[in-house]
């Protein structure tokens with residue numbers, strides 16, 4: 001039997017319909033979209049259609065979409081591209097719980113190019129305070145980059161409020177929506193963002209494709225120079241099959257979202273309640289906001305246990321922890337420690353992230369496996 005996949009926030013399988021859409025462009029439809037002959041025109045049309053579908057998912061104009069190689073590239077492009085476009089000024093505001101593709105990019109600008117960076121703290125649910133944000137902004141602030149939904153906890157930031165504050169001050173706002181696209185509503189106007197990151201492999205497209213939304217009129221320098229592809233924003237012959245795949249994935253995500261959200265939430269809540277019922281509420285802690293959270297994400301700390309060891313003892317479930325192994329010892333997740341969890345509680349965390357193909361049977365089986373193994377390990381620890 002294949003392990004139960006509960007790691008959809010790490011990556012998703014490619015949807016068969018996405019693969020079907022891509023295949024012609026890996027076979028006979030090999031044209032370069034810049035060529036004027038029929039091969040090129042067909043490839044160009046495929047990219048145009050994919051751009052329209054990607055734009056439709058996030059509520060923007062097609063020519064505001066720049067295809068990139070990944071969520072990481074989109075984040076780097078948004079942050080470094082804005083910083084350089086505004087050179088002369090040099091302050092960026094971000095949060096302590098961002099993905100490394102944001103944190104390390106900010107750190108790079110800080111350490112190598114002398115930009116000032118404010119890393120906003122978060123509350124116990126992982127949410128920044130808009131008062132802190134207002135206090136952090138200076139005349140030098142060129143960008144605020146705050147993620148939409150957190151990859152480890154699923155906590156959703158108050159982007160609308162953040163966007164309003166920044167709109168009034170005319171400061172560009174980037175959000176990393178790698179985790180939220182396809183899992184919850186993402187609309188660039190409601191979120192009031194100027195730049196927004198999409199990562200293909202989090203929404204059933206292949207790995208190695210992403211997109212960056214760039215609001216019309218946003219000042220942004222390019223990172224990759226060369227041909228005039230992507231409205232002159234990102235050079236390089238387009239990765240047509242993967243772009244087509246991302247377009248199809250966005251089309252499916254938009255179509256299915258109204259069903260996906262409630263269905264996944266019911267399964268996620270079932271998993272949570274099932275584990276609580278078997279283990280008792282006192283020994284399990286929910287990490288992340290109880291409501292303002294992606295419908296698929298359940299991050300739990302099992303008191304007294306180490307999440308990595310628990311998962312090793314249940315090979316039938318593929319889930320993950322935010323902990324990392326450094327020189328032989330486990331380091332707790334920086335996201336969870338930023339939320340105020342003790343090192344021990346953070347080390348006890350496991351992230352279950354459900355997706356398009358999670359079933360009720362899988363959830364029931366997972367409840368059984370998790371509760372039995374947690375109880376067994378606790379007994380062993382006591383002995």
Ligand SMILES: Cc1ncc(COP(=O)(O)O)c(C=O)c1O
Nearest residue numbers: 070071072099101151178179199
């Ligand atoms: C919130 C967030 N941002 C960015 C990324 C990076 O995306 P990619 O793997 O496409 O570079 C991830 C992937 O884990 C993510 O979860």
